Amino acid sequence: MTGLSESTSANRPAARAGSSATIPVPGEKRVFMTGNEVVAWAAIAARADIMYGYPITPQNEVMHYWTRLAPKFGKEFLQTEDELAAGFTTIGGVLAGKKAFTATAGPGNILMQEPASMAEMMRLPVVVVIMQRGGPSTATVIYSQQEVILTTFGGNGEGFRIVYSTSGLQELYDYTIKAFNTAWRYRFPVFVLADGYQAKMREPLTIYDPLARGMELVPPEQYVGRPGMPGVDRPPGHYRNTYNTEEELYEILQGHVQEYERVAPEIMEHESLETEDADLLIIAHGVVGRAAKQAVEQLREEGLKVGCFRPVTLRPLSAGALRDAVSRAKRILVVESAYGQLGKLVRDALCGLVVEMFSLYKPGVGVTPEEVVIRSKELIA
Template sequence: MVDQLSWKVGGQQGEGIDSTGEIFAIALNRMGYYLYSYRHFSSRIKGGHTNNKIRVSTKQVRSISDDLDILVAFDQETIDVNAPELHEEGIIIADAKFNPVKSDEIKARMYAVPFTEIANELGTSLMKNMVAIGATSAVLGFDPEEYLEVVEEIFGRKGQKIVEKNMEAIRQGAEYFNKEAGGKIEALQLEKADGKRRMFMIANDAIGLGALAAGSRFMAAYPITPASEIMEYLIKKLPEFGGTVIQTEDEIAAATMAIGANYAGVRAFTASAGPGLSLKMEALGLAGMTEQPIVVIDTQRGGPSTGLPTKQEQSDLMAMIYGTHGEIPKIVMAPSTAEEAFYDTIQAFNLAEEYQCPVIVVTDLQLSLGKQTVEPLDYSKIDISRGKLDLNLEIPESEDKAYFKRYEVTEDGISPRVVPGMKNGIHHVTGVEHDETGKPSEVAANRQAQMDKRMRKLNNVQKRFETPVYKNAPHEEADILLVGYISTRGVIEEAMPRLEADGLKVNHAHIRLIHPFPSDELKPLINSAKKVVVVENNATGQLASLIKMNVGNAEKIHSLLKYDGNPFLPKEVHNKCKELF
């Protein structure tokens, strides 16, 4: 019996690869297994190779595995491309029309199952994916009826006849494998799961749910991979709560609409990827100058330009912090799990209103679209804070009938905030430098006072942030400190015990507040480590550069970089660290 295994299904886009992985994973999730999946897909609507690698475990996992146990192939390319991942006891389940692996180095066994033929006999070749699920269930020793609940949910709206046809395809796939291939494979039998029901979701859905829970009622966005699912989720959900989503003509309009809605008192946000973030930069400068809250979700992908729109990368870091012209206060935060993405999104709306500035929540494609098990969310943790905005405030009329001091110079840098329609709250709003009432001003002393006021906002952000750095630091003095952000958390967590088994003392720091940088939190860990390895998906070591700029100790810091479009594997982190000693 094994406590985890890795399963992959591959084929051409449009062949039902996504639904195959979805049905397989949801069924196992319902049994109580923990899952983590990563989709490799082409930037085409139809055609091009795609695969979905799903890790199944009896305990929490946050990364894809180094190798592969079961490969389900719907085309020859899947076999040729993915078979090298299989370990010696791994297997391939392929349609009968494909050829075996042509390499002496690959020892995995191949089982031919006539997916298409069985599906055609049932009425349509479209059900070949269900036949494959049935064959997989036979390999694992699962009862095909375990899939009934999921099949009814997915196909129930098409009628009971369609449900039964799909279930019959699963049953026949299992029956064929049991009869022709000898049934379950002992080396691939999973230990029994705990049977508990947990959520199974991508971080994009968690972000959408977090925005809803935070009280956001307006989203303006333009579709872009890998952020579109946030908009698609809220298009369905927001109207149920009196909100709306507007698909704008471009990213510039999305950002300015969100700023306008926030100015009117509505919690509003936008979401995009790197190319969209670039287009939003001038609008973010406007939000900084006019001190309007705005939440921006940046789901990083391969760049530059169109780059690798469906592949993993973490190369927007410097752009998020320094991309605007001029200097404005902004907050950049980075969840590392889907669960954190939910809570961080709520906190982002609070921080945006408390500090009256842009807040960027940064993810990457692996986190945004990688589906993972999430423990039940605790809605009692939700706290809504609107900062210095009080919609019931009675503003006294000033003696000289002057405008409201919307940009009043204050000790904490945060000015009183009003929204249109509040009596005696009239003020001027402009993107040029202005005085306390918002009227344009180029007076040098005023310019310095307003700049200093705006930048003072960031002084207390770190204290407001619950976990600026996630730490797993069992050693007072470590041989290696592993540092990462966003989706690299899983591979670092898996590399740690392997390195400990090699006799090394290893600590882990995962940076959750990117800007303002939590130097005081990170410095003791760096000072007490012999070497620091920063794990990130880009070519120039952007996170490592931030650490050197804010903490120092450059001579200790080593970069582990990957920028080929693929996520890290645990063995890559393990091997890199071993090379240092």
């Protein structure tokens, strides 16, 4: 399913003037939505200015809804010729001082890695929403968690980026708003990593105006075209992704490393459930984390000491908190809809600890609470 199906003005810039509505969500409202819509509404609520995009299932309705909402709120949209262009035009929007974002999936995410690397190199606050689909290659349009390594460490570089993995539609709303703040506060590219299930599923959530809740919205800034004489009134804006010598690059990257390490503790987020006395610790992220939590609740009702650790930021990963939780457990069980991608991140974070590690890997397929319960009981018995 590609292309735009209704009421979209794909190549026509949305009306800038004449938009009357400035408050995207007056007050708070309990609503029934799909995940793709949620992203579009959240971006409006975050006061994003423009979306650049190229269609790919399962993220198409992010674009559909953005283009339906854009004229009402004075926002803009550009459909590009592919995801490379969508990523680079998002960079262009950011350089011009716009809160710009794009959304993609699967093979589109692969193409998005070149502009994402550029954004890393130039410290540009682009926001990218990923709805993971099956892989490798075109595979399925439906669902997976197989874009974890790609999204956390894709591109030629060091993974100087922030990746939020959401587990449902309320989080998708909250973290899409947060992604713009994190991007503009820290000036690293930010990914909201969801999946085809979250994109298409329907559930109730509360949408709100973040300003009405007293939340701060970090304002964007122009990188280029600022007032004043460069070098006289202000430092010249020289944003580079190319360096002449190894030493020059090394020096710049040392700055990136230090800055990333410095801000990482402020950014890291995780959720833990019943980890204090857990003999078995289940580690899962995103929508699978939801299944894991339900499994823990059921296992606890049966008196079994099982807990769950769910990283919300996959990059930077809350390694310290994870190590604490794991050090109290006898065994860990990594559950994901991929063949060991979260597993890789977890092993890296746990390096040096001694613990028995088990897995429930279902690449490209959903994981139910029942499956997690069965696997957990095998490991506890």
